Amino acid sequence: MIRDHAMQPGERLPQEPDLIGAFGVSKGTIREALKMLETQGLIQMRTGPGGGAFITDIPAARARALVANYFFFKGLSISDIYDMRQALEPELAAELATHLGDDALAVLNDAMVEYDHPPATIEEEQRQRIAELEFHERLAEFSNNPLLGFTCGFLAALLKDLAVCRRIYRYPNPQLRERGFSYQTQLLEALRAGDPETARSIMKAHMRAARRMMTAQEAVVNRDFLQLAPERKAAPRPAGPGRRRGHRG
Amino acid sequence: MIRDHAMQPGERLPQEPDLIGAFGVSKGTIREALKMLETQGLIQMRTGPGGGAFITDIPAARARALVANYFFFKGLSISDIYDMRQALEPELAAELATHLGDDALAVLNDAMVEYDHPPATIEEEQRQRIAELEFHERLAEFSNNPLLGFTCGFLAALLKDLAVCRRIYRYPNPQLRERGFSYQTQLLEALRAGDPETARSIMKAHMRAARRMMTAQEAVVNRDFLQLAPERKAAPRPAGPGRRRGHRG
DNA sequence: AGATATTTGTTCGTATGTATT
DNA sequence: TAATACATACGAACAAATATC
Numbered sequence: 335m336i337r338d339h340a341m342q343p344g345e346r347l348p349q350e351p352d353l354i355g356a357f358g359v360s361k362g363t364i365r366e367a368l369k370m371l372e373t374q375g376l377i378q379m380r381t382g383p384g385g386g387a388f389i390t391d392i393p394a395a396r397a398r399a400l401v402a403n404y405f406f407f408k409g410l411s412i413s414d415i416y417d418m419r420q421a422l423e424p425e426l427a428a429e430l431a432t433h434l435g436d437d438a439l440a441v442l443n444d445a446m447v448e449y450d451h452p453p454a455t456i457e458e459e460q461r462q463r464i465a466e467l468e469f470h471e472r473l474a475e476f477s478n479n480p481l482l483g484f485t486c487g488f489l490a491a492l493l494k495d496l497a498v499c500r501r502i503y504r505y506p507n508p509q510l511r512e513r514g515f516s517y518q519t520q521l522l523e524a525l526r527a528g529d530p531e532t533a534r535s536i537m538k539a540h541m542r543a544a545r546r547m548m549t550a551q552e553a554v555v556n557r558d559f560l561q562l563a564p565e566r567k568a569a570p571r572p573a574g575p576g577r578r579r580g581h582r583g
Numbered sequence: 584m585i586r587d588h589a590m591q592p593g594e595r596l597p598q599e600p601d602l603i604g605a606f607g608v609s610k611g612t613i614r615e616a617l618k619m620l621e622t623q624g625l626i627q628m629r630t631g632p633g634g635g636a637f638i639t640d641i642p643a644a645r646a647r648a649l650v651a652n653y654f655f656f657k658g659l660s661i662s663d664i665y666d667m668r669q670a671l672e673p674e675l676a677a678e679l680a681t682h683l684g685d686d687a688l689a690v691l692n693d694a695m696v697e698y699d700h701p702p703a704t705i706e707e708e709q710r711q712r713i714a715e716l717e718f719h720e721r722l723a724e725f726s727n728n729p730l731l732g733f734t735c736g737f738l739a740a741l742l743k744d745l746a747v748c749r750r751i752y753r754y755p756n757p758q759l760r761e762r763g764f765s766y767q768t769q770l771l772e773a774l775r776a777g778d779p780e781t782a783r784s785i786m787k788a789h790m791r792a793a794r795r796m797m798t799a800q801e802a803v804v805n806r807d808f809l810q811l812a813p814e815r816k817a818a819p820r821p822a823g824p825g826r827r828r829g830h831r832g
Numbered sequence: 833a834g835a836t837a838t839t840t841g842t843t844c845g846t847a848t849g850t851a852t853t
Numbered sequence: 854t855a856a857t858a859c860a861t862a863c864g865a866a867c868a869a870a871t872a873t874c
Contacts, residue, residue, distance in 0.1 A: 343656060349859070360843045362611050365861085369615045373622040374652055382851030383858040397653035401733075403623055404646035406728040407592060417678070418730050421670045427664070478658040481667050484650075485734060600841070614841080617867040631871030632838040 341387035347387040428530040443534035596636040665794035676781035676786035694718045
């Protein structure tokens with residue numbers, strides 16, 4: 335019905351009694367169907383007069399959560415994520431350099447104040463790592479390429495949420511912040527100058543360095559973690575034809 | 584409940600009456616909840632004795648469909664897709680070269696027989712283009728990196744399904760098949776030889792050439808299409824802060 | 833092949849919650 | 854404050870699918 339009527343975000347579906355009539359099924363069935371659409375983020379329900387089911391632009395966070403579920407049993411590793419980031423973030427940087435305005439640059443600058451200084455506590459250090467990843471989420475939001483923006487934002491969100499990563503962030507690592515901050519400062523300059531090639535190569539170096547530090551840390555953390563909780567080593571691995579690595583998400 | 588019990592794919596949830604008891608809600612509510620999980624691909628329902636709700640590994644096709652919905656109103660262009668493919672497919676090729684076995688190579692070879700010859704009809708040409716994209720889907724399935732595999736598979740699926748692309752495929756373009764087939768033949772050799780650098784550079788050239796041909800074709804097709812159906816020009820554009828291109832999916 | 837038991841799927845009537853006017 | 858228009862929730866009965874004997 336949505337497709338055939340070419341319904342656009344903001345429009346309202348018929349009310350439940352009308353849907354019951356239109357499709358010749360009962361209320362419960364209609365409600366299950368509406369729940370499916372709501373789960374996919376395609377509609378939002380509102381109660382009360384004037385309420386009903388409204389077509390919506392799927393929120394990026396919803397789409398991210400749905401696809402994150404897919405990777406839940408896949409045992410993603412830091413390397414898997416950085417393979418992608420190394421390929422995509424430099425392209426994102428280059429693309430942004432071609433069109434980013436002063437307002438966007440100001441937003442990005444603001445995002446960096448959270449970690450422009452050494453952390454006083456381990457808790458602050460963790461907050462800074464999250465903030466650093468949110469800087470990358472902001473970058474992604476400014477992309478003119480929805481695919482590139484979504485994917486880069488998704489990867490940053492993964493790094494915030496994945497269990498392995500959260501364990502990594504419990505270990506102090508001053509270099510990670512220092513070098514990250516330095517790269518991002520240089521990146522903003524290149525973006526301000528509208529210089530795609532420089533932006534790309536800065537981001538490339540940033541990703542290479544971050545990957546090196548994260549995978550090194552991953553090894554340490556996994557060793558400690560597995561020693562402390564050795565039964566985890568025998569945790570059931572994903573079924574299906576041959577994946578080879580560990581690091582359950 | 585799934586998370587707290589750390590339930591794994593294959594396990595069964597309690598039956599509806601038990602869930603009703605466990606959560607103290609009615610059958611309709613339980614069913615809406617189950618529908619949500621089923622929509623996300625997290626469970627599958629089966630009727631009959633021994634039936635019920637089973638935890639499942641989310642099928643890749645399900646996850647792709649969910650995230651494809653997100654892009655439905657975003658008006659993706661051929662360029663958007665090829666920005667991603669140019670960045671990712673070469674990395675995929677290089678990664679595959681490090682571990683692909685003879686069985687996998689045989690599967691890929693089989694996938695190519697569909698388009699190892701010039702098409703006799705326009706219908707066959709269309710089938711060949713789909714088959715060529717399915718070759719890339721196969722490649723993606725063999726990746727050891729779930730993120731890279733999923734994303735490359737998703738991009739190929741987009742090119743199969745997107746309205747702009749389907750229109751493009753209605754125009755004859757012998758070069759697309761010839762050059763694609765030639766690149767893929769070279770690629771298989773590099774994969775067989777276990778040579779990541781060669782595989783990467785072949786795929787890079789393949790993507791560059793494909794992008795060029797597709798965007799050129801896109802311009803022609805859009806011109807014809809918009810002339811034939813000029814009211815489409817005024818189709819409502821995606822809401823929200825400034826996207827700049829056309830080519831509604 | 834057919835009967836039966838088990839489990840999900842659907843319906844209907846009713847009651848409740850919530851936002852607008 | 855009250856009336857109205859919606860979604861949301863409940864419960865009992867019935868229908869359909871499927872495995873097992």
